[in-house]
Amino acid sequence: MAPLRIGYVREHFCSPLLQFEADDKSETFTLVECPSIALTDPLISGIAKGSQAYKLVGSYVSTPLNWAVITGKDTPYKTIADLKGTTLGISRPGSGSQTMAYVMALQQQWPTDDVKFQVNNDIHNLVASVNDGSTSAFMWEWFTTKPWQDRGEVRFIGSVPTPWPSWMIAAHPTRAANDALTAFLSSLSKYVTAFDNEQSRASRNVPFIKEKFGYPEEDIKAWMATVGYPSDCGSVSEKVVKETLSTLEKAGVVKTADGGFDIKTFVNTDVAKLI
Template identity: 50%
Template sequence: MVLKVGWHREHFLSPLLQLHAAKGGFELVECPGGTGDMQAKLKAGEIDVCIALTDALIAGIANGQTSYKIVGRYISTPLRWAIITGKDSQYQDVSDLKGTKLGISRLGSGSQVMASVMALREKWSQADQPTFEVKGSFQPLRDSVNSGETSVFLWEWFTTKPYADSGEVRFIGSVYTPWPCWMIAASPAADADQVSQLLTALGEYTTEFDSKSKRESENVGYVAKTFGQREEDVKEWLGTVAWYHDLLAVERKVVTDTLEVLGQAGVVKRPSEGWDVDAFVDQRIAKVI
């Protein structure tokens, strides 16, 4: 059986695309709605594995999702989320967003989780908390801020930058994840040996992509061509991001620290007996360290 791997069209996934182009052996399933879309596809049995946002994956399990577990790590650095509004909107500063309606891709998605983290960072009161409107994917989110239907939405900085550069939308700030930003999840029904083999092979490609020599030349051209970004933006992004090389591990501290912030942001509720980190990880595949 061929593994179906969910992915989102972002430059972070370059090593996965390179592995697929060079060796194949698995099917890529694009998920335009990001992590929330991948979670829905895992639940529906439409994909077996995905590379997705740490916070949304962990929050999903903490809130009772059983359609996947964490099987590995991927990006070791934080993610910068742009706070994006319409080109002619009234919103000029993050403080203007209190009590407004924010666009999100899906319930439980990274776009919703990080909006809650933003509110926590800004120390907004309960009365100032934003509400959310589900828009599905990137295009409807951009449309919603320009129509005034929503105030802002949050999306990865460099993915959105070409749209800000062109004047379609505006950035009014950013927020960084307090955790390494991408992890790998798989359905409990997925073949453990197949998943392990995939992540071992992918680790070879993240190691190569993460190398100094690749960063200085080949990576820049590859990302610019594949994702339609300016080379100067790619170079800036490459200066901020790093990949894990051994993917078949999950750091206990990353999970507990993420849960702590998510709890403070009201995204998850800590059980009275505390969190059982081992229950978040499929230990047929990944070791907890």
Template identity: 65%
Template sequence: MPLRVGYVGEHFSSPLLQFAAADDGKTFTLVECPSGTGQLISRLTKDEIDVAMRVAALTDPLISGIANGSKAYKLVGSYVTTPLNWAVITGVNSKYQSIQDLEGTTFGISRYGSGSQTMAYVTALQQGWATDTLQFQVNNDIRGLIDSVNDGSTSAFMWEWFTTKPFADAGEVRFIGSVPTPWPSWLIAAHPSPERASPDALRVFLQTLSTYVTAFDAAEAREQRNVEFIKEKFGYPEEDIKAWLKTVGYPTDCAAIPAKVLTETLDVLEKAGVVKVPESRKFDLNDFVDTRVVKMV
């Protein structure tokens, strides 16, 4: 049975979409999850998908979920090696002019456990705010988030810069800052049950995905082929696509995860109050990865 691969339809997903077009459903099918990482994790839990990619799902919610006891998935690979730049977004006519103005206000998030929530904690940590005073309102998807900052029910929300820039260009929202993740952007997760996602199928999937990632990452592809693909698929302006391509990096092997990604992310998440260190004062990294599929380097 083909793997059910959950993803979010955005420019990061381009190599996966190129892979899916060539595969034509033989080894995997795509399940779009427009609400983001929280929805990906929810669908893994509910047996609606076998693999979560954003593309892949965001590093921080995946790691914090496992650290806080989730058994619905384990990490099986890497996807994007560079930090994700999160825009801090407010309403067109709101009173907020800077990140500093948001202390003590209500942030819009897509779902609890999502990257939009975790990055609000990271922002609070960077700004010196008390993380236990953060307030949240769930707005499900990008349209709900935009509506909430414009009707005043939330002060701001956080989302990837280039994904939301068209809304700012159209005058629907305003950017008042940005916060890069303190970790690489994307990891790949899969359900640990071999009946849902067999190690053999995952290894083949990751090996082939690596070839598409490598092709997409090639200098000559970045010059023109990638630009045309993203322009046609997502409708972004060419100058935005070229600017994004200058900032993004990919792994040479999707079936490898640097151990320092886990340790450094857990350190930041602990400081932000998102995870609690076990009584042993040390996380066992083997609890986070499926060693049948992926290697830690």
């Protein structure tokens, strides 16, 4: 059987996956770096909009993702409220950076159909856009973008945590064999549990993340205090899917189908345990 090809983004959240890869001597899977990999909300909204390219097969991070609201080093914006009516930078349509801008608009009681966007593809172009004035701000995960703030290239003016757990696991409905996915998720759960336990948090995790990503120890420890992982990566919460859909609908990102959404449209229940 050919190894599974697992798309991932090279960020601190993927540390348990990287530890799993390092120990996978039989090479049951290979990692494929995908800088624009989707988070929980784009995965769910994509299916809601009709994509049949994937279904949810598991869960990866059980805590919210903290999105920093980031502006340029010399802009006049001091608070999130100052951004009303301006153009926000996003990586691509339908991305988490766009969805969370809608969530921010809901929190600020701005009309979501009046939020303007400029697509800038990646973090480097987003940073450039807030400094050249083509956008007012953009949103990205707090600790990933903190080095730009530490170097004085941008400023953080607020944050918006996701109303849902940040990372889920999705797979193509037919390209990946169900038994291979089930085995992968079972093994991944062991690495996630090992990474998430108290002893690893106090010892192994910090030097591992520092070596892999170069973050300062104080930032790693601050992040570790906020992140949690599921005990079973092979399960999907029906409540999480439904509540995410509800928020996305309020934000104007998706529209409820006639008769409502069927949970089995979103989850491959031949692989994932629906809880």
